[in-house]
Amino acid sequence: MTSHQPWGISVVILGHEDIGASVDAAVIDSPSANPRALPEEYPPVGAEVDAVVQQLRRYSSPAWARLSLRGQDLECFRWGCDFCGTPTVLSPGGDGVTLDVRSADGPGSTAVVAHRECLAVRLHAQSLERARIRSVGRSL
Template identity: 60%
Template sequence: MVRDDQPMQRFDSVGCDLVVGTAVRATIICHERWGVMAEVLGHETVGASVDAGVIDSPSGAPRALPEEYPPVGEQVDAVVQEISRYHPPVWIRLTMRAADLHEFSWPCGCCGQLTILSPGGDGVTVDVRSSEGPGCASFAAHRSCLAGRLNPDFKGDRARVNAVGRDQPTPSAIGNESS
């Protein structure tokens, strides 16, 4: 195997602390016919957008009308709906629907049923990366679906899937890792 002495450039690490279901504040930077462009506070180097279909419409339309978009320059509450790290540039799609701000759900990549990705929910985001090069594919899963698909001998991995993001369990709750 030929190895280069140069470290691999991984664009997919940009915004790596953002996870689907995370509540964020964003500034609206411009209006488009399909929705708005935004800048996530603290993640200004990552592109972000909100489609009109995930902006509540006071008129009751299925998609917010351009005149219902938040004004340019306004800071809004949003939830990370999707993160694209497969090809550069990293891009975040946000939702501003009130229902999503309260509780954000997304289909489980294992069973297809909705899983709650908001804090306290039953879902996790799984990032798939390779040591061969940059790019990251992600999917949401119920903790139970993901843990249930792991090798039964990997008790520690199963326990970590069920614990990640929650109060960290004691080593005895994870299982005997040395065996």
């Protein structure tokens, strides 16, 4: 934790100092049961804590990571599918995948989150990627 802000916390990811990172107050567990952690509930500046990468964006340099400190996210991370809108599990063994979308025209990229099936059924019927999407990252 490098500094407290009105919206959350600025952080550094150890070993990835070239990536900007932050934690929004809405993804910090609040002992007072508020939907957003209160500033006094933030981990102290200088603390090292476990976190889950919620989003990674590379629209422009440097890349930016949004992290979650919620205990439930550390156990099983869910994010809304960009195709159907319902949550998909992105933790190991989950039903979700993320795609890094880049242009051949220049720098920058974005990420798309999807259920494996939501993505697979949108690919051309003859695409070999349908089968790969259904199995990528899974143990054989």
